[in-house]
Amino acid sequence: MRDRSVGMFVKEENVMRDVVLHVFNWQYQEIINRLGEIRDAGYGALLIPPPIYSDVKGHDWWQCYQPKDYRVVLSHLGGKQELKELIEQCHTIEPKLKVYADIIINHMANETRPDRLNFPGEAELANYRKNQALFEANRLYGDLSVGLFSPFDFNRGGNIERDQWCDRDRVIYGDYNNLPDLMDSPWVLSQQRTMLIALAAMGFDGFRIDAIKHLSERMIDNFADSESLAGSYFFGEVLTGSDCEENIFLDPFLRETWISAYDFPLFQTIREAFGFGGSLRKLAHPEAENNALPWDRAVTFVVNHDIPHNKDFRGWLLDPTDEHLAYVYILGRDGGLPLIYSDHNESAHTYSKDRDRWFDAFQREDIKAMIKFHNAVHGNPMTILYDSDLLLVFRRGENGIVAINKAGYDTSVEFNTWGLKSSSYEDLISHRQMRLGGDRCTLSMNPRTAQMWLCHQ
Template identity: 40%
Template sequence: MNIQSTFKKAVALGAIALSSATISHNASADTILHAFNWEYDEVAQKAKEIADLGYKKVLVSPAYKSTGDQWWARYQPQDYRVIDNPLGDTQDFKAMVTALKAHGVETYADIVFNHMANEAHQRSDLNYPGAAVLAEYAQDATKNEANKLFGDITDNFLAAHDFQAPGCITDYTNVHQVQTLRLCGGNGDSGLPDLDPNNWVVEQQKLYLNKLKSFGVTGFRVDAAKHMTNYHINAVFTPEIKANVHVFGEIITLGGAGHGDHDNFLVPYLNETGHNAYDFPLFNQMFNAFKFGGSMNLLVDPGAYGQALHGSRAITFSVTHDIPLNQGFRHQIMDPTDEKLANAYIMGRDGGVPLIYSDHNESGDNRWQDFYKRDDIKGMLKFHNALQGRGMQVINHNDCMILFKRDHAGVVGINKCGNGQDVWVNTATDNLYWHRNYRDVLSNDVQRVSSQWHKFYLPARSARMWLME
């Protein structure tokens, strides 16, 4: 599909894709640290460090009753009424929120509302949390009452009539299947029991969200939002719950306008819920730009033809936990240098809320442990925070590089190729201040702008983020 027809289709679908080259989208787009699978105590202990680095929000893994040490067990809820899992309990969670808040950092919670834990190998009923968990609650009633968020934890809160009819998704392009059938693992696996959005289920989910809000949570990530109907999402995320809260959904797509997942799932989600979303269209555009044979021209204004979300609706990223941790997405892992350049792009550009992923090497790639405090990320945070609200103007670009500025206060240059690039800039027409230093937050290179024509040099396979002093 050519660019013109793609753009027309994006407009017809109502995709939110205004130009990012000249419009300032967000006055405040604070970077989110995704503290993936971190214990709540660890987040609390690092609250001051996180704040000092420049993060303003921390997204933590799902907080409810779940068992099992594997990371994916956090995405299999057993009970919303109690926080108790290997990452901590209700008291730990509340202490974490308080510690972050004391340092000016907000807490975002990851939410799994489309299914409950797959326990078919243990029992045949669909009563949750089930007899074994209820017995555990009774064994230490004092502790578990203290951890209770709401309800009566001496009894189950879900039964068979609270779930959709069993059946596995076989066609991931079929919207009805994706939103009403189960995610199954194959080899006879019966799948994750898919919740029915009846009044009782919706009420339990609203009680849970309101309780987290009462603790001070100010953001919700809706996991696997494409597997929920927008009716269900809107029934839960009422105007009252969304008040003063940032809600964004995870809808994985392999492209922007014209791609089936984008058109059938992401666009309806944005249009019908009013929420924000992961900018998978932009991620795929970056992936194609930085890969061997790709062109940096793809990043000049991807929103103009539906290959990026509007900045006010976008969560931008270079990697999410699903990419390295799920075999079906590992082909999207960027080359380490390309990932660094992609981070410079999302942290340097205007538009979107950047998300920085940092884990404990759950994937075994040795790539993202302590990533949140890597030296280049520190510099990018400094640049991003200094220039929030500044407009963005692309100055020069070709297949190898892009150079853009943030009004007069900063310049970003990214060169994906194996040879250095000289980029001449007319500082008069491009409104860069004379007799001022522009210092790179990544290498400490200083450019002294003192004449109409100035040469910015971009070394091979590198990024520069010059901040005016």
């Protein structure tokens, strides 16, 4: 049953914390050092980069997305001991932070070597023997004296071609950009399940499954239906950018699994609504219009790590002001698990205009204000108070008001205050105060701004 209880934002112990901070490409020790800041900003969970063994000398952002061996926890971001300390501190800090791991099970690393379909490969096995103490300290499970996968464990259909991205079978069983695609054989499935169970035993609260639209239903059910993982939260990246892709990939995913997913339909709706000629009315009831995932299966976002780094997706980036307004929307609305992306300028190495755009975004004052609002009104119903092409106003229960103006000029909006408390309110973004009383309220709004009013008591 969904919690619809009403709680006041002044009582910190009563607020619900569920916002996920994607600590993209952060080293584990840095996360540990900044847990106090993260807690104080109001987050409820962390999403860490893939922890499974990858090239420790390769510092490119994508390096962790090319696993070498499920049985080892080690990357350029840190090893098993730092990860255990991170999880322990997240679980003992008050309030507790959940920890989710990004996991790659569709493919293994694309490496140039004669035995490229043997993992970890002969050279790596020799490295294990040479540095036995290091790899034993970072062993997750299993016998590191023998290999894990052989050529018999991979689909051999070749790369997915550009004109095959709407062919579900090719997307599931083909290679993406020369990354060796694992088959859903009993051996592969047993290793994937064992790896996830071992990570859960380390203390991980859940897992983001990368490239999940590339997985067969059998591969997903293998971990999603495991009794040993019943307490884990799973969400997947079902990347879609059109109605055709939603029909082919997302709709079957929603029917065939119970797993949550990135809400790409809502993201595309947000892009259209804030785009030139778009209407904010599209954001009033997106789920009812099939423009958003069900509230209990959606991980909502405004930017994720793939969009800035992939030239094919950079056209999806919002204008920075629209990005701010979109964050107000996803953290102000009812439904979904909001995710905030915070990087270390990785994309700026290629795209200089990205510099500092998402660097330490987790502690931006506007985002902290939005999270405070979100946590305070969590579970309270959302009621539209006013909507037009350029303005959207809604309330959250009786204590919160969200107002968004995408117009390029000053405006005002009047609405009925039925259902709202007659009390003092503060706009958490601008820190302005107002007293709400009577049947009507008028808000004055500057161009391309938003307000998040929370009731004082």
